[in-house]
Amino acid sequence: MREPNLIPCLPENAPFTLEQRAYLNGFLAGIFSREPAREASAVETSTPPLLTLSILFASQTGNAENLAKRLAKEAGKRGFAPTIHDLGKYPIEQLASESRVLIIASTYGDGEPPDNAKPFWEKLCASALTFSQTKFSVCALGDTNYPKFCAFGGDLEKKLTALGATCVFTRANCDVDFEEPFSKWQNEVLSALNSTESARAKPTDLIAENPEPRVGQNANESTYSRNNPFPAPLVTNRKLTGEGSEKDTRHFEISLEGSDLNYEVGDALGVYPMNCPTLVNEILGIFKFSGEEFVNGREGAEIPLREALLLHYEITKIPVPLLQAVSEQTGDETLKSLVAPTANGALTKFLWGRDAVDLLRAHSSVKFSPAEFVRFFKKLSPRLYSISSSPKAHPGQVHLTINVLRYESLGRARKGVCSTFLAERVDSNSPVPVFVHANKIFRPPLNPDTSIIMVGPGTGIAPFRAFLQERQAIGAKGKNWLFFGDQRSATDFMYRDELETMQRDGLLTKLDTAFSRDQSEKIYVQHRMREHAKELFSWFEDGAHFYVCGDALRMARDVDAALHEIIQTGGNRTVEQAIEYVSRLKTEKRYQRDVY
Ligand code: NAP
Numbered sequence: 001m002r003e004p005n006l007i008p009c010l011p012e013n014a015p016f017t018l019e020q021r022a023y024l025n026g027f028l029a030g031i032f033s034r035e036p037a038r039e040a041s042a043v044e045t046s047t048p049p050l051l052t053l054s055i056l057f058a059s060q061t062g063n064a065e066n067l068a069k070r071l072a073k074e075a076g077k078r079g080f081a082p083t084i085h086d087l088g089k090y091p092i093e094q095l096a097s098e099s100r101v102l103i104i105a106s107t108y109g110d111g112e113p114p115d116n117a118k119p120f121w122e123k124l125c126a127s128a129l130t131f132s133q134t135k136f137s138v139c140a141l142g143d144t145n146y147p148k149f150c151a152f153g154g155d156l157e158k159k160l161t162a163l164g165a166t167c168v169f170t171r172a173n174c175d176v177d178f179e180e181p182f183s184k185w186q187n188e189v190l191s192a193l194n195s196t197e198s199a200r201a202k203p204t205d206l207i208a209e210n211p212e213p214r215v216g217q218n219a220n221e222s223t224y225s226r227n228n229p230f231p232a233p234l235v236t237n238r239k240l241t242g243e244g245s246e247k248d249t250r251h252f253e254i255s256l257e258g259s260d261l262n263y264e265v266g267d268a269l270g271v272y273p274m275n276c277p278t279l280v281n282e283i284l285g286i287f288k289f290s291g292e293e294f295v296n297g298r299e300g301a302e303i304p305l306r307e308a309l310l311l312h313y314e315i316t317k318i319p320v321p322l323l324q325a326v327s328e329q330t331g332d333e334t335l336k337s338l339v340a341p342t343a344n345g346a347l348t349k350f351l352w353g354r355d356a357v358d359l360l361r362a363h364s365s366v367k368f369s370p371a372e373f374v375r376f377f378k379k380l381s382p383r384l385y386s387i388s389s390s391p392k393a394h395p396g397q398v399h400l401t402i403n404v405l406r407y408e409s410l411g412r413a414r415k416g417v418c419s420t421f422l423a424e425r426v427d428s429n430s431p432v433p434v435f436v437h438a439n440k441i442f443r444p445p446l447n448p449d450t451s452i453i454m455v456g457p458g459t460g461i462a463p464f465r466a467f468l469q470e471r472q473a474i475g476a477k478g479k480n481w482l483f484f485g486d487q488r489s490a491t492d493f494m495y496r497d498e499l500e501t502m503q504r505d506g507l508l509t510k511l512d513t514a515f516s517r518d519q520s521e522k523i524y525v526q527h528r529m530r531e532h533a534k535e536l537f538s539w540f541e542d543g544a545h546f547y548v549c550g551d552a553l554r555m556a557r558d559v560d561a562a563l564h565e566i567i568q569t570g571g572n573r574t575v576e577q578a579i580e581y582v583s584r585l586k587t588e589k590r591y592q593r594d595v596y
Contacts, residue, residue: 050079050080050081051079051080051081051099051100051193051194052080052081052083052098052099052100053075053080053081053082053083053100053101053102053193054082054083054085054098054100054101054102055068055071055072055075055082055083055084055085055101055102055103055104056068056084056085056086056087056090056101056102056103056104057084057085057086057087057103057104057105058086058087058088058103058104058105058106058113058114058116058117058120058152059086059104059106059114059116059441060106060108060114060115060441061106061268061384061437061439061441061594062437062438062439062440062441063106063141063178064104064105064106064114064141065086065440067104067139067141067178067182068084068104069084070186071102071104071186072084074186074187074190075102075190078190078194079194080100080190080193080194086116087103087105087116087117087120088114088116088117088119088120090120092120092123092124092127092129093129095129095131095134096129096130096131096133096134097133098133098134099133099134099135100134100135100136100193101134101135101136101165102136102137102138102139102189103136103137103138103139103153103156104138104139104141105117105138105139105140105141105152105153105156106140106141106142106152107140107141107142107143107146107148107149107150107151107152107153108152108552108596109552109553109556109557109595109596110146110147110148110552110553110557111146111147111148111149111151111152112151112152113152113155114152115441115586115591115592115593116441116586116589117152118586119583119586119587121152121155121156124156124159124160124163125159127163129163130163130164131160131163131164131165132164132165134160134164134165134166135165135166135167135168135193136160136165136166136167136168137167137168137169137170137171137185137189137192138153138154138156138157138167138171138172139153139171139172139174139182139185139186139189140152140153140154140156140171140172140173140174141153141174141178142173142174142175143175143176143596144175144176147348149173149175150173150174153171153173154171154173157171168189168192168193169185169188169189169192169193172184172185175378176381177378177379177381222259222260222261222262222436223260224259224260224261224434224435225435226270226382226435226437228435229270229272229382229433229434229435230256230259230261230433230434230435231431231432231433232254232255232256232259232398232431232432232433232434233254233255233428233431233432234252234253234254234255234422234426234431234432235253235254235255235397236251236252236253237250237251237252237422237423237426238250238251238252239251240401240494240495241491241492241494242490242491242492243491244490244491245487245488245491245492246487247403247404247486247487247492248403248404248406248423249401249402249403249404249458249459249492249494250401250402250404250419250422250423251388251399251400251401251494251495252399252400252401252402252422253389253394253397253398253399254269254397254398254399254400254432254434255396255397256396256397256398256434257396261434261435261436262391262436263387263391263398263436263438264391264438264443265387265390265391265443265444265463265466265467265469265470266386266387266439266440266442266443266444266463266466266467266594267387267436267437267438267439268384268385268386268387268436268437268439269384269385269387269398269400269434269435269436269437270382270383270384270434270435270436270437271382271383271384271385271418271421271422271432271433271434272311272380272382272432272433272434273380273382273383273417273418273421273422274310274311274421274425274430275309275310275311275313275315275316275380275417275421276415276417276420276421276425277310277425279315279316279355279357279415280306280309280310280315282357283309283315283356283357283360284305284306284309286357286360286361286364287360287367287368287370287373289305289370290305291304291305291306291309292304292305292306293305293370293371294370294371295308295370295371295373295374296308296371296374296375297311297312298312298313298379298380305370305374308374309374311380312374312379312380313374313377313378313379313380314377314378314379314380314381314417315355315356315377315380316355316414316415316417317351317355317378318351318354318355318356318358318359319356319376319377319378320339320347321375321376322356322359322376322377323335323338323339323351323359324339325366325368325376326359326360326363326366327339329363329365329366329367330363330365330366332363335363338350353409353410353414354409354410355414356377357412358410358412380417382433382435383417383418384437385400385401385402385462386400386401386439386459386462386463386466386549386594387399387400387462387463387466388400388401388461388462388463388465388466389465389466389469390466390467390469390470390473392469392470392473392474393469393470393472393473394469398434399465399466400422400462401459401461401462401465401494402419402422402423402459403419403458403459404416404419404420404422404423405419405420406420439594441589441592442463442547442549442592442593442594443592444467444470444471444476444545445478445545447478448471448474448475448476448477448478449476449477449478450478450543450544450545451478451479451480451481451509451539451542451543451544451545452467452471452478452479452480452481452544452545452546452547453481453483453536453539453544453545453546453547454467454480454481454482454483454547454548454549455483455525455526455529455546455547455548455549455550455559456482456483456484456547456548456549456550457483457484457485457486457514457524457525457550457551457555458485458486458550458551459494459550460548460549460550460551460555460595461482461484461494461495461549462549463547463549463594464482464547464549465495465498467480467547468480468482468502468507468508471507472502472505472507479509479510479539479544480507480508480509480510481508481509481510481511481512481539481544482499482508482510482511482512483512483513483514483525483528483529484499484511484512484513484514484525485513485514485515485516485523485524485525485528486515486516487515487516487517488515488517488518489513489515489518492515493513493515499511512525512528512529512531512532513528514527514528524555524558525555525559526558526559526561526562529559529562529563529566530562530565530566530569533565533566533569533570534569534570535570536566536570537566537567537570537571538570540567540571540581540585540590541571543590544590545589545590545591545592546563546585546590546591546592547592547593547594548560548592548593548594548595549593549594549595550595551595551596552595552596555595556593556595560582563582563591564578564579564582565578567581567582
């Protein structure tokens with residue numbers, strides 16, 4: 001590791017505010033303190049035969065797939081001959097003949113499997129096969145902000161166990177910040193398989209040679225990544241919503257000049273934010289900390305408390321361990337009941353709209369040292385936003401379309417961390433640390449003659465602006481139909497001029513809008529879809545691809561239901577035939593979603 005004193009630091013007289021200085025110094029420290037990649041472990045001279053290992057992944061945004069590739073590389077170094085399979089293409093019968101299986105499974109929407117893993121899951125649920133020779137372990141990926149956190153991974157584990165497979169290692173449930181739990185699970189599960197299994201492995205499970213794991217290349221390989229973000233200048237910050245709108249939705253343009261970052265339409269941009277300095281000052285004020293005290297940052301290195309709160313920890317939510325500690329120190333009965341294992345619903349309700357400041361002001365007797373205090377918080381994770389530009393139309397730039405989150409709760413103003421960071425706290429002196437997050441399963445059709453139907457209410461329009469720019473740039477002949485909706489046409493019709501120009505130019509074949517609050521009854525995008533059932537069906541029959549982006553919990557479900565109805569009414573199909581039709585669209589990758 002580098003010596004800490006080799007980490008560059010801004011000179012004292014550099015023209016930055018305290019927050020900007022902390023931000024930039026923290027950013028440099030993050031980059032320069034990282035350990036160089038570990039050397040591959042020494043090659044053993046007498047290599048024992050390799051163990052077969054199937055790594056299955058169920059990915060929605062590409063994280064599970066990337067982790068599967070990493071796991072395969074590591075397994076290859078540790079005595080296994082790994083093969084990687086997408087659960088979406090993996091025949092369930094094959095599972096019954098596998099000896100060792102490691103599954104990396106994302107959870108999508110409301111605790112569901114990713115779209116392409118649904119057919120596998122349905123077959124597994126209906127299966128009469130037994131998997132008695134299969135030993136497995138699951139690494140589940142999810143987001144603790146959703147009630148059914150990591151549900152699909154847990155469901156898989158239960159179902160496989162019920163069908164006779166042996167779970168050889170405890171499931172890892174990883175939050176958005178998956179690095180640490182994933183690495184721990186990877187390390188321990190491979191050791192467990194190696195020590196307990198190699199002695200008992202049957203000859204058919206052993207491979208004599210040392211093949212390279214079948215690992216694909218990441219199209220987006222660059223010197224900049226999630227672990228080494230590019231400090232990008234924000235060049236445009238423009239409000240899209242008009243005077244009187246209930247929302248502040250912004251168009252951001254970020255320069256990628258000087259980086260070797262590439263992206264494709266459909267990809268997302270990861271942004272590392274800085275917390276709001278006002279909130280940091282409020283927290284420091286509660287304990288009368290100066291902010292200069294040294295504490296562990298997210299990578300473990302010691303840094304000043306102010307910097308840690310600004311850049312390293314998720315401080316806008318109350319972490320449950322903090323709630324537990326406050327409950328223990330105060331003996332408060334309400335808090336005790338909230339942290340009891342039975343209090344699930346009440347806990348979620350309590351945590352919503354509260355942060356550490358609310359909790360600590362209500363229990364002012366509690367005392368923590370700065371080092372104890374930061375240990376309660378989760379690491380601040382990067383936010384992913386669907387990219388709203390095509391690199392062909394805007395070389396060297398990436399555009400984002402983001403709703404700036406601000407609301408009031410318990411008499412205090414609250415701010416979305418990253419949206420307000422971009423809207424209020426980035427200026428020409430403070431670059432935005434970014435990386436590209438590939439989303440290979442959300443792409444325009446390879447054949448430019450294929451027509452597309454896009455449903456993107458609100459900021460869900462982002463990737464479709466990118467798709468349209470891309471199709472214009474390559475002269476794609478396929479037709480384009482966009483369903484867009486938001487609250488009011490006068491204030492919330494984002495990119496109206498651009499869309500109308502595209503329509504006039506013949507690029508946007510059809511544009512249907514649904515402004516929910518322009519009249520007394522709600523009109524949503526799915527209502528507009530239903531009005532065009534016959535025509536939509538004929539587009540599907542001609543091979544059109546169907547895309548949905550935006551809110552996962554309500555909109556995407558309702559749009560899915562409307563799609564089924566459209567196949568019935570527009571295509572004269574029964575309920576069962578419509579289910580089959582939609583399922584075929586998914587299998588053929590003609591129904592793709594980017595929703596959460
Ligand atoms: P929004 O809140 O989704 O509102 C857009 C429009 O949708 C409004 O007219 C709203 O009407 C309407 N709507 C409400 N419920 C609906 C339903 N069940 N079916 C169809 N339409 C419905 O817009 P937003 O503020 O831009 O937020 C977009 C959401 O999508 C957020 O949850 C965001 O996290 C997510 N998103 C994800 C990505 C991504 O990168 N994957 C990108 C963009 C957005 P009313 O409010 O009048 O009821």
